[in-house]
Amino acid sequence: MTEEQFRRRVRQLAAMRGWSLAYHTHNSRRSDAGWPDEVYGHPAASRTLFVELKTDTGRIRPAQEEWLHHLAACGFEVALWRPRDLAQIVATLAPDGPRATLPGTLRTRKTT
Template structure:
């Protein structure tokens, strides 16, 4: 599964669970380096998730790591999501699910 196929799959799953895609980086060359790929909001659950998508073998760049860690330190839910993590993503996207968290080995 490519990163784009994975992102579209998660987007559909999120919509089914009441999340709204509030931001998507259409052309990363025109946005700040490292800014997360997508931002999801769930007004009823009062939650916001900043998500970076990678394939199972994709590498995160230093600027991406910095942004995710900064947003997490500010109290936002942040995630580095890969296809192999789909079971955890499904749980997080439940409106009353656990908060998105960065992997410890980021």
């Protein structure tokens, strides 16, 4: 599955569960380095979710990791999602679902 196919699938799941797409980086060359791919909002659930999407083998760049840590430290929900995470994605996108969390490999890094 390509990142674009995965992105479309996540958008579809989010819309089905009442999330609205608040922001999508259309051209990353004109955005700050590392800013998450998508930002979803669920007003009824009072939740905002910043998401970096990768293929199952895609690598996260240091600037992307830094942004995810910064946003998490500010109290926002952040996620690094891959197609293999589909069950967790579906659960997290439930309005009353669990908050998104970073993978263990990213949780230990401190923000600067």
